[in-house]
Amino acid sequence: MTAHTSPGLYGRPEVVGERAFTVQDIDDHACRSRYLRHLTGMLSRPVTAAPAAPIPRVIVQFWDDSAHIPADVHECVTSWTVLEHQGFRREVYDDDSARSLIGSLFGDVHTAAFDSCLHPAMRSDYFRLCYLARNGGFYVDADDFYQGTDWTPLFRDSRLRLQALCYDTATDTMVDPRQAMVSDGHGGTFIHYVNNNPIIAPAGHPVVVAALDASTAALLAHAGGPLDIQSLTGPGNLTVALARHALHQERSGQPVDVEILLAWDAVAVSRWPLSYRSDERNWRLWSQQQ
Template identity: 85%
Template sequence: MTAPTPPGLCGWPETAGERAVTAQDIEEDDACRSRYLRHLTGMLSKLTTVAPAAPVPRVIVQFWDNSSHIPADVQECMTSWSALEEQGFRREIYDDDSARSLINSQFGNAYTAAFDSCAHPAMRSDYFRLCYLARNGGFYVDADDFYQGTDWTPLFRDSRLRLQALCYDTATDTMVDPRQAMTADDQGDTFIHYVNNNPIIAPAGHPVVVTALEASTAALLAHPGGPLDIQSMTGPGNLTVALARHALHRQRSGQPVDVEVLLAWDTVAVSRWPLSYRGDERNWRLWSQQQ
């Protein structure tokens, strides 16, 4: 990791006299990236007239590692999305075997090997969603998200990539409502702004998803063994870096950033808690602590 970026260097918009922030700063300096993500969230959560033409497929994609043994409480969450089938969506549910088969047929041996190296179901879910969306596009949602029955149409009003904003406060070791974080971010040094990899609503081939997939594949194939950092290798950390690099490039090129950051995903779906699997090693957080 490079030395921390000097204070003020990642203020946004950039001011005259500052050294221009680089993609390397965004990738390697956690504080710089967080400040930039706060800027992006403020900018990309507003209404815009940008409306790329290519549609996002109305396909809901979900994953559980063993489709023959989905816990009843998880199944209830997954089935809640069937309400959208009457509104023109189809649902595709994958498990380890069907996900591996799709990756092998659409990407080949290297990507299949990367999937096989994911030691936990959460990693395989992370990696699979990037593969699926990079090639096919669609609407990926985690198996533990329960659909609230609200209007989904704003999420598909154009073909921008849509990601959920997240904010974590290191001082209190708690998540912060992203809407609150945008209006009351007085703890700039303790708030970490990033995006989740759930949901992901994407047209096929979106550069952020493709970049995240390539970075994840390279990291998995080069991993020397030992503990795996799910967040940075396949999860939200990896996707956040890809988003920041893409947005920085688009802004520097004078192009609109073809992404919407969602501040109120909880009005569409909620992650149910507790669920039975969260109490054992199927929960990636508990598994990570045991590595």
């Protein structure tokens, strides 16, 4: 098959191996990973022209019980207060305030989807999509500690900004995405995807809206049993939405209005260990007894 040659943002075709990437490939984990590697290489480069409409300078965070934020998490949350002196507003939501906002923004259907999120991590995942789809802004997880670095490159234009991630199935470890871009290709053990933290987005960005729509439908259709948080509300869901949007844009010869961040750790680090990570407040340790 002849490789498709739509210019995308940098004039490179969207190819998987020696053939064009197809919509059907998005549902294949290995093909989607290869396409995400292509996107990461393409969308992590500087651009000379990009949409200029401003992204709201509001920092949005979530902890399910705002009256009982652990001290070590509170330290992370408040590390961002320094930006209040640089033109940012901070909004910290919990289960009750997030549910109320979702109801006011969307109504009963989305409120029901939020209520079906059985773990706080899921509610956090779903809430951020709801908030950003309507309002735009800068969502960051409550366990990310701000490093005090220059934030202005993150707001230099109105592209959606997402963090690159890479996981090595052979070693069961995360890989620095910068290193993965130069070392991948030896054995096909790397999985390339994007995180749902941070999300820096203008209101109504197609990737965020599509991720919200997909998550809402999947949550309401879930028939019981174990929940795959990654694919229902988390990074897997957002990665699929990004891949679909980028493929459509490339095939249409339109810019992919996204920047993939390779060095988010220069801006913020996820503190480890934190007290909540050792119990079922950590979704990875959740027993899912329903």
